[in-house]
Amino acid sequence: MDPVATKDLAFRKICTERFVSSIYYCLLQQYLLVTIFLLFINFSILHPINWIIGTVRLLVSFYPWIASVPLAIAVVFHGIVLAKSCLLETRYHSTYCLKLYRNLIQRSILLLTNGTIGCLTAWLYTRFLRDEYRLLLLPSVNDDAMILNDRFVYLIVSGVFGGCYFFLRDQPNPGAVDFPIILLPKVAQYWNNLSSVLTRSMRKSVVGMFIYMSFYYTFSSLFRQRLASIFGGVRLQQESTLYSFCSIVTDVRLLVYTWLFSALILSNINLMHVLFRIFLAEPQTFRIETSAFQATDEPLLADALAYKQIPIVQQLAAEDLFAIAESQSFDRRKQLFALTVPGGHPNNWRKVYDVCMKLIVDFTHELDQSIGGIELKPAPPMVLMGGVLRPTASMDKDRFLKKQYNQNFGIRSLSTPTLATPNGGTLQENQAKSEAKAESKAIIFAMALKRIPGYDYLFTESKSAKSYYLLSVQSQLIVKMIQSVVAIASRSIYEDTYGVLQNDLPCIVHTLLELKKVVDKIGSINLDVKKVDRNYIALKGAVKKSLYRFTTAFGPYIKHLVIEPEDIKALQAFINFREV
Incomplete structure (x- = not known):
């Protein structure tokens, strides 16, 4: 089959x-x-x-x-x-x-x-x-x-x-x-x-x-x-x-x-x-070890994490991975850190790691693209001791001089209508005018439709619709994966006898920092996070908690890890416990 x-x-x-x-x-x-x-x-x-x-x-x-x-x-x-x-x-x-x-x-x-x-x-x-x-x-x-x-x-x-x-x-x-x-x-x-x-x-x-x-x-x-x-x-x-x-x-x-x-x-x-x-929501235990000598129909944990056709299967796999990471018993984590026989390759960890990193990177990329067209929050008004800053006489004088200069040299403002051209244009000009009229009628009709109450709600895609979807539907899965991967990495210092995770630590840090940048962007744009307040706060807290957990576990060894200089600079706030 x-x-x-x-x-x-x-x-x-x-x-x-x-x-x-x-x-x-x-x-x-x-x-x-x-x-x-x-x-x-x-x-x-x-x-x-x-x-x-x-x-x-x-x-x-x-x-x-x-x-x-x-x-x-x-x-x-x-x-x-x-x-x-x-x-x-x-x-x-x-x-x-x-x-x-x-x-x-x-x-x-x-x-x-x-x-x-x-x-x-x-x-x-x-x-x-x-x-x-x-x-x-x-x-x-x-x-x-x-x-x-x-x-x-x-x-x-x-x-x-x-x-x-x-x-x-x-x-x-x-x-x-x-x-x-x-x-x-x-x-x-x-x-x-x-x-x-x-x-x-x-x-x-x-x-x-x-x-x-x-x-x-x-x-x-x-x-x-x-x-x-x-x-x-x-x-x-x-x-x-x-x-x-x-x-x-x-x-x-x-x-x-x-x-x-x-x-x-x-x-x-x-x-x-x-x-x-x-x-x-009943816990499901998935198989971790892959062996050429065992023929079984039990699904692998990595396959369940990557299975998007049924969302509940992916959620059960994420819960099982979280249970493996946070369990006091390291029997199942030992299977993650084990090497295959024959071959001696870390296939168990590699499959789970590749799936988790791919899902986190894809989520980060989609979330970054979804908030790309949303405008920034307006800057708060400048406040002085006497109240809000008001235009001064010199500012009004400069505005008046600019207007006078434009009038003297014939510079027309974009807000004023254009002068009418005389009649008797060529055939091409008439065709262009008719096309412009048709386009203007279409624009007027579209604007009239948008004035109908409820039209935008039913037929127009909001700029923040994709962001709401990602934060409300997919963020719970990403939160579990982030916490699980970092927890396994933190425990690998004492449990990973073969060092199968050491080469992946820089990539884990870089992925978390990239996600943190995107999550921080959400606070600086006009996105009503109250609609997804619970999921947004959970995602933001999970990223910071995971970075703190990583720096706490690997703080003495940060200099020995092959991490990009920009990532090391970003980690300093977590190493010094200054990131709020």
Whole structure:
């Protein structure tokens, strides 16, 4: 089999195992939320024993398992869509319109699955309520005809609205994974998120319930009439839309059910994202040693670091490299410093080093190019003891003399319009005039388009858009690599018995200093770093911390390293602990 295909299958297998585990626990989560719902609706403070026994009897009965099958199918399908979203390669979109176009299909499918989960969750929960909230059709009191149950329709539509509304409002990114600094067991991570998610969902559902009321009042006639026409001879419970809406709003029990449905639907969707993040952030140990005598399908750490098709694989590899660098046990670092047999070459370190340096250099180059067209920050006004410096009489006199000199010698200012030429020009001049008019019309039309509110936001690429993308998407990976490479280099003084890193130390220093120059440029231009404040500060701090760590470890030996004079001069501030 092709080596590239083998590596691709190995990386996809790592992700697939995590996705399957996430979907499995998402299914178990549905029964946890059903338990919370049953405990709430069957609450009885006077008979607590009967309350708990009745809830447990319902849970262990056969009916809830059968009724939850449609919801389980929807959850599995939604989990597959989330998994595909996590597998997508992160790309740069120059304009917001292009970003919407590229993500339209993915976002539409996620919106559909969220609405389906909301609808089926509401339908499942209504199975445990009274007939006036559980049945779609009710028998008429006056005759044998069937009438449409407005309360049931209100609850089902609230589920669809809740799933779609909260997805459009929050816009969660399934591919964004935050790796915890202190790794806790999966159960502890889930329970820590469970209470906060439930509390936040209950608070948000209050506002969402009132928004849904206005939505239902606006479109209720459409829902009710369409459902009545589908079932043929079914009549409406209330012909008047206003009277039907008033009867719903005055039903306190129905409003409580609506709020509870919205809270549990929002909690369900958010907790599914929590489960995906927990399993995707689970540490993965990659193979370091390369040997011609070992035939194994385990992927190499260097290959995982260079694998850009699935971003989560690259992040897992960076986390594994960071764990190798900072671990108190040097067993895996010993594999990095080892020589190959036969041959005696430092291939293990060379592969990891080449990949890390290439990624850092490419990131530095792209970040430098992205901020090249951004203007510098304006200089602050000169302030004297009496306030801001104002133009003096001599400055006004010089300006007046320059203007008078230009007028006397016929030097026209660029701000004044040109004099009109007499008519009767040649054919070429007329063609040039017509082309100039066409160009001016095109310019006027383009300027008119730009005056439309939102045009620049949708169709114009901002000068700082690429910088925001690099700092918000790629900087986390670079931070881990910088810290890992410098940590390994610092520990190599005592652990690298063969000296495999010594020739690479000058290149590491030069690469870090070049990145520091680019990061320092960001502070001197009009780039709103507040949008990426966390990532920018993390990158800036990681570069300085790594340089301090390098100079602390190699301070006594700096003169013996083959480092460029400019780099040695730049390192003096770190050697003397003067760089802030």
